[in-house]
Amino acid sequence: MIRASHISKQYGDVEAVRDISFEVKEGETLVLLGTSGCGKTTTLKMMNRLIEASSGTIEIDGKDIFTENPEQLRRTIGYVSQNNGLFPHFTVRENIGIVPKLLKWEQSEITRHTDRLLEQLRLPVREFASKYPDELSGGQKQRVAVARALIANPPVLLMDEPFGALDPVTRANLRQEFRELPELKRKTIVLVTHDVQEAFELGDHIAVMDKGRIVQSGTARQLLFNPANSFVSSFFDHQRLFLELNAFTFHDIWDSLPPEKVIGSGAVSADLSLWEGMQQLGAGQTELSVKRENEIRLVSQTLIFQSFNNYKNTR
Numbered sequence: 336m337i338r339a340s341h342i343s344k345q346y347g348d349v350e351a352v353r354d355i356s357f358e359v360k361e362g363e364t365l366v367l368l369g370t371s372g373c374g375k376t377t378t379l380k381m382m383n384r385l386i387e388a389s390s391g392t393i394e395i396d397g398k399d400i401f402t403e404n405p406e407q408l409r410r411t412i413g414y415v416s417q418n419n420g421l422f423p424h425f426t427v428r429e430n431i432g433i434v435p436k437l438l439k440w441e442q443s444e445i446t447r448h449t450d451r452l453l454e455q456l457r458l459p460v461r462e463f464a465s466k467y468p469d470e471l472s473g474g475q476k477q478r479v480a481v482a483r484a485l486i487a488n489p490p491v492l493l494m495d496e497p498f499g500a501l502d503p504v505t506r507a508n509l510r511q512e513f514r515e516l517p518e519l520k521r522k523t524i525v526l527v528t529h530d531v532q533e534a535f536e537l538g539d540h541i542a543v544m545d546k547g548r549i550v551q552s553g554t555a556r557q558l559l560f561n562p563a564n565s566f567v568s569s570f571f572d573h574q575r576l577f578l579e580l581n582a583f584t585f586h587d588i589w590d591s592l593p594p595e596k597v598i599g600s601g602a603v604s605a606d607l608s609l610w611e612g613m614q615q616l617g618a619g620q621t622e623l624s625v626k627r628e629n630e631i632r633l634v635s636q637t638l639i640f641q642s643f644n645n646y647k648n649t650r
């Protein structure tokens with residue numbers, strides 16, 4: 336569990352972060368979302384003391400991080416930086432093994448763990464372990480950076496725009512893989528992004544930031560349907576329908592669905608978001624009749640319009 340209370344960072348006259356407080360429960364992901372310069376990276380780096388806070392307190396698992404040795408603290412927190420931060424003169428295997436080496440693991444242990452992670456992150460050991468960062472694509476470098484952050488099995492992971500430099504397709508694929516990676520299931524994660532879709536896909540909670548402050552913190556649904564002010568709602572306006580379809584699952588419209596069961600084997604999984612489900616329906620990947628598919632579409636769209644009306648009424 337991470338608890339940040341009233342943290343601020345001042346650079347001369349610039350207040351990069353102003354009196355921010357938040358909690359991240361064990362195993363949850365908090366996304367810091369905001370436009371360039373709003374203080375996301377500064378907030379993240381205060382949590383592993385790459386930047387020292389001007390005031391406030393940060394606790395990780397009940398321990399005040401300001402009383403710890405910063406270097407030792409950083410060995411217990413996984414960190415993926417904005418530009419992947421790989422050492423160019425180290426091979427992939429050496430880059431991933433940096434922290435275990437500092438922790439004085441046996442070399443055989445380091446190799447075993449490195450190779451397992453490489454395979455999991457779809458970087459076959461034979462092909463990639465001895466390569467240098469310059470010989471990798473952007474997406475491959477990010478996978479190595481994630482492996483490096485995970486190898487010592489830290490309970491907390493900090494990620495700064497981990498997919499930022501990638502094209503939209505690679506970015507979406509990596510996000511999907513990232514969500515399914517068993518290593519990440521129980522981690523407490525703080526992730527920085529300016530990408531709304533990324534925030535909604537990966538965050539249990541999302542903190543929307545502006546000018547060094549958290550304007551609103553909540554689940555995707557809370558932010559979409561109960562925005563604190565026009566800044567928050569305008570943040571989502573240009574892709575609202577897409578976000579709403581992602582914010583609901585087929586569970587949510589179960590009662591409104593036609594009586595004949597459409598969810599289950601051969602049909603649509605109840606855990607799918609409406610967006611994913613409708614994509615499956617559109618691609619003819621289910622065993623449902625066209626008539627049934629159209630009924631589901633109609634129910635989904637009606638639900639969204641109802642929600643949208645509720646949302647408009649709250650403004």
Ligand SMILES: Nc1ncnc2c1ncn2[C@@H]1O[C@H](COP(=O)(O)OP(=O)(O)OP(=O)(O)O)[C@@H](O)[C@H]1O
Nearest residue numbers: 346349351369370371372373374375376377378529
């Ligand atoms: N070392 C520094 N000295 C002075 N001002 C700084 C310093 N680092 C950051 N700032 C300022 O603090 C503010 C917040 O910067 P920060 O890097 O946290 O923003 P960000 O939201 O992460 O932006 P981006 O998405 O572009 O990385 C900015 O106005 C920035 O100019």
